[in-house]
Amino acid sequence: MEKGLLHKQIRDFFVRNFDVRQEKEDELETIESIRKGIEFKGTNLWVLIFATFVASLGLNTNSTAVIIGAMLISPLMGPIMGFGLGLGISDFDLIKRSFRNLPRRRYSASSLRRSFS
Numbered sequence: 001m002e003k004g005l006l007h008k009q010i011r012d013f014f015v016r017n018f019d020v021r022q023e024k025e026d027e028l029e030t031i032e033s034i035r036k037g038i039e040f041k042g043t044n045l046w047v048l049i050f051a052t053f054v055a056s057l058g059l060n061t062n063s064t065a066v067i068i069g070a071m072l073i074s075p076l077m078g079p080i081m082g083f084g085l086g087l088g089i090s091d092f093d094l095i096k097r098s099f100r101n102l103p104r105r106r107y108s109a110s111s112l113r114r115s116f117s
Helices: 003-018 027-038 043-061 064-073 077-089 092-116
Strands: none
Touching: 027 077, 027 092, 043 064, 077 092
């Protein structure tokens, strides 16, 4: 085998298997999805209510695993990801909306948890 042919085969192998650009998602679609996840309404509200209910059950049964499961299903990552995206793309309105929704979610989760306990 020639040296050039082997070099081309190795390069083709790495391009074919390790190129991350092949699976790149649409940037605008991703940004819009994160923007929708910041708002505290619709599906996020229902998921938060059920996550709070699951966390309350975990607190009442003294089950650490159930409490951790409730933390995993809660939609609290929306404002955090919105803040990171806003910081990354220098969108200060997105950063402000993220900060406004983050404390609201914490307050809502703690007040709902008290009502179920």
